[in-house]
Every structure is written in structure tokens, then in C-alpha cells.
Amino acid sequence: MYVAVKGGESAIENAHRLLADRRRGDRSLPAITEAQIVEQLSLSVDRVMAEASLYDPGLAALAIRQARGDMIEAIFILRAYRTTLPRLAVSRPVDTAAMRIERRISATYKDLPGGQLLGPTFDYTHRLIDPALVGEPDVPEAAVAEVTGEPVMRVADILAHESLIELEPRVDAEPGDITREPTEFPMPRAERLQSLARGDEGFLLALAYSTQRGYGRSHPFVGEIRIGLVEVEIDVPELGFAVSLGEIRLTECQMVNQFKGSAEKPPQFTRGYGLVFGQSERKAMAMSLCDRALRAAEYGEDITAPAQDEEFVISHCDNVQATGFVEHLKLPHYVDFQAELGLVRRLRANYDAARAAEPEDDSFEEAAQ
Amino acid sequence: MTAIEAASADLSSAQHERARRLALLARASRDELEAAWAALPVQPSVTALRGPETGLVMLRGRMGGDGAPFNLGEATVSRASVRLGDGSVGHGQRLGGDRQAARLSAIFDALAEGGDRVAVDALCAAIAARVEADAAREAAETAATRVNFFTLVRGED
Numbered sequence: 001m002y003v004a005v006k007g008g009e010s011a012i013e014n015a016h017r018l019l020a021d022r023r024r025g026d027r028s029l030p031a032i033t034e035a036q037i038v039e040q041l042s043l044s045v046d047r048v049m050a051e052a053s054l055y056d057p058g059l060a061a062l063a064i065r066q067a068r069g070d071m072i073e074a075i076f077i078l079r080a081y082r083t084t085l086p087r088l089a090v091s092r093p094v095d096t097a098a099m100r101i102e103r104r105i106s107a108t109y110k111d112l113p114g115g116q117l118l119g120p121t122f123d124y125t126h127r128l129i130d131p132a133l134v135g136e137p138d139v140p141e142a143a144v145a146e147v148t149g150e151p152v153m154r155v156a157d158i159l160a161h162e163s164l165i166e167l168e169p170r171v172d173a174e175p176g177d178i179t180r181e182p183t184e185f186p187m188p189r190a191e192r193l194q195s196l197a198r199g200d201e202g203f204l205l206a207l208a209y210s211t212q213r214g215y216g217r218s219h220p221f222v223g224e225i226r227i228g229l230v231e232v233e234i235d236v237p238e239l240g241f242a243v244s245l246g247e248i249r250l251t252e253c254q255m256v257n258q259f260k261g262s263a264e265k266p267p268q269f270t271r272g273y274g275l276v277f278g279q280s281e282r283k284a285m286a287m288s289l290c291d292r293a294l295r296a297a298e299y300g301e302d303i304t305a306p307a308q309d310e311e312f313v314i315s316h317c318d319n320v321q322a323t324g325f326v327e328h329l330k331l332p333h334y335v336d337f338q339a340e341l342g343l344v345r346r347l348r349a350n351y352d353a354a355r356a357a358e359p360e361d362d363s364f365e366e367a368a369q
Numbered sequence: 370m371t372a373i374e375a376a377s378a379d380l381s382s383a384q385h386e387r388a389r390r391l392a393l394l395a396r397a398s399r400d401e402l403e404a405a406w407a408a409l410p411v412q413p414s415v416t417a418l419r420g421p422e423t424g425l426v427m428l429r430g431r432m433g434g435d436g437a438p439f440n441l442g443e444a445t446v447s448r449a450s451v452r453l454g455d456g457s458v459g460h461g462q463r464l465g466g467d468r469q470a471a472r473l474s475a476i477f478d479a480l481a482e483g484g485d486r487v488a489v490d491a492l493c494a495a496i497a498a499r500v501e502a503d504a505a506r507e508a509a510e511t512a513a514t515r516v517n518f519f520t521l522v523r524g525e526d
Contacts, residue, residue, distance in 0.1 A: 168436025244392035
């Protein structure tokens, strides 16, 4: 238990001043700007927005700068800022089929309508440190090619033609909101997806990896990953129609999983879904694997692995909660510890007394056994 | 802009036009809005009806992309509503924390509602041209990364 203490005000003040100094670093170097972070460390910005559950690139960049690049600290700051703003509206569900595509790949179909569009990917790079990036090298403009205008069809719709994949029921029920309602298990899938979308990338990645290694295997294929810009629209009552607020970048992963069938359901492919702010492919893939693993009960599968355990996954995927509870251990626990110290001293005294009372030569006891 | 046009298919032509205008104003840069404001031959008197204010919009997705909705996470949004001297009312709303841009958007919406189309139409045409040019360039850059498969000659033939 944490007990409030007073004192150390000037130490704290000077520590924060020192933090500001170290954050600025060598004054002979120019200070980094938020715009530079947004433009040149954009995937860090995307991760902070996703896990803070707040889409605002400029604020996320400021949080990264304030946190000296500590991602979880930046996520914490942005998540905290979120709580200071009123919620003005709820958007219409974004239409990822109408996404302005920046990347789209499928591991299940080679030739598919719209094609395989690699976009700005690290895939097929050699992962070798590139000394040519040092300094300010001239970077050539991106190559261009003629746009075919062919619609970029969803992979799920291709499988749906053969009825070989489960269909998502298109109902417009009002989804629960984990930021407004207490956490209860079992949790509806809508709230699980909301939790996973802001869950820690490393935690979800490790769980996703565990399913591949046999802890809740789900035979996954990447049906499709798409990254791009979607329109955000809200209904404005005084106007009587939906109004566009602009676009946001999202990454969507459709994982397609083998399912042998059950008494109720014929053999078919089932789906795991990932949708994440920004260009966050690894996170979207991990999210879709975790989503599918957490649907085990729906398909009558045995729940044997951590990734299938809803309460375990959802309760521990939030890095702001996790860091709060782990890091609180460093706060003063002086009184608590004094109590434990007294207890351990008493136990030790009893233990020593009991040992002293035992016969000096224990060979008798050993012989008796 | 195809999504906006599809979503507003069942609207009246006046509503359709306003939805398009608001979508373009939401994409305008602060510089574009301020330059257009400074260039107005007569700047109208403006009364604030609401805001400008910054808050949150909860963004929703659909399970599997096409199923039931779920809450994905929030985004910052700024909005403003204004009334001009002639009584016309306008609304501005956009992603992000730029309240001044939301207020200027509301003013241009109100100007158009009041029948003062020339400046607003020119502004919207300029925004549309920029947005479409950016989208076309980005699409062309993405198209250049399209994989064109070819089949290798197989050994067993």
C-alpha cells in the first residue's frame, strides 16, 4: 500500500528542471520540431495515436517530444489529454472498402482485383543500416505510374461469393464503449475490438506469436492488409445530412482462418479483424490474430491458451494501466515496508529459536527415516 | 471525394452542394482560408453562435469491415457556428485542433448560404483542385508499386 508523504519539493522541482535540460540536449544542435516528428518519425506518431486512442498527429508528436521519445510515456500523456476534452460527436462507421489505398496486399490471392500494391513498405529491404542516410542526402521523388482505376475489391467479398467464409452480420446495434462503461466479462466483441485497437503493440504481438507457436493455433492467412485514408463523417442534426470532417489514415487486416465446422456451422473460413490508427501493419496483424483467438468460445473451440483467455488478454493489453500499476511500486512504501520488516524479523527470531531447541546432533533423526 | 458523393446521393441538390462545400472547407489549409478572408471585398460582421471549440469525435469502424459497428478510438475535432450581419448561418467542422480554421470555414459556409457565392466558389474550386491533384499524385505513386507477376518456366515441363 502507498502511504502519502510530504517533503522533497525542491528536489522534485530541480529534477524536473534537469529533465527539461536533458530533453533539450546539446544546445548547439537545433531543437526538433513537432512538424519534423510528424513528417519524419510518422510511424512513431501513428503508434502513439493508436495506443493513446486519440487521432491527432500534431499532439502525438508533441507528446513524443515531451516524453523524450519514450513511447509509453507519450501514449500516457496523450491518453490523459483526451480526458480533458468533451465528446462532441460520434462518427458514422468508416467505410474501409472506399479507402484511398496507399498499400494493399493479399497472401491468399496472387491476382486479385485492384492488384497487389506494395506502397511505402519495409518488406524486401535488407534490414542493413544505411550509412547513405547520414546527413541530408538528396532523396529522389517517388516513381509514378498510370492509375488503372480498377476497384480494389475486398478479399472477404471474393470468398463470400462461394459462401466459404463466415459473413459478418450487418446489424447497426449501438456498440458498447469501454471508456464509458465498466469492464465486464464476458465482453462483447465490439468492446474487445475497442480494447485491442488501443492495446500495447508488443503485448498483442507476443500473444499473436504464441498462437502461431501452438498456444491456441488458428491456421491463419492474411486475406488482406490495406492501408490508406478513409473519410470521417458525422451527422449534423441542424443540417439534416452527414458532413465530412476530413480523412484519417487507417490500417486494416483481414485474417482468414481455417475452421473444420461444428454441429451448428459447416466447414468454412472464419475471420479475425484488425483496425488500427495510422500505418500500423504489425499491430493490425497482431490484433486480428488476437481477435480470432478470443472468438474461440463462439466456435466451440477448447480454451487452453493465454491468447484465448478474454479476461487475461483484455485486462493486460492496456499499457497505460500496466505501466501505472508496475511503476507505482517505485513510489515511497516506507511504512508498508517497515511493517513487513518487523514481521520478517519476528519470523526469523522464531525460526532461530526453533532451530536452537532441536537436538544438536541430527544423525538420530536421519537414521530414524 | 467519391465517398461523400455516394453518401449524399439521396439529398436534394442544395444539400448535396452544401455537403460538398463543407467537405472541401474541412480540407482547406489555414493559409487558404485566411488568404480568402483577407481577399473578401467586404468582410461581413460575424456573430458566434457556437464555439469555436475543440472536442472529440468517437470514430467507429465495422467488424470485418462490413459488420456491426464498434468504437475504434477518438479524434480531435474543432467546430464553429456563426451568423452573419444578413442573418445567414454557417457551420464549420474539421478534424484537429484548429479552431480558427473551423470559424473561417463557418463564415464561408454562411456567405454561400446568404447567396454570396463568388468568393466561396472560387475558394472551393481552389481547394478541390489542390485536393484532387494531391490524391492523383498519391494514387500514381501507389500504382508504381503494383506487383506485376510473371510465371517462371517450370522445370518439369
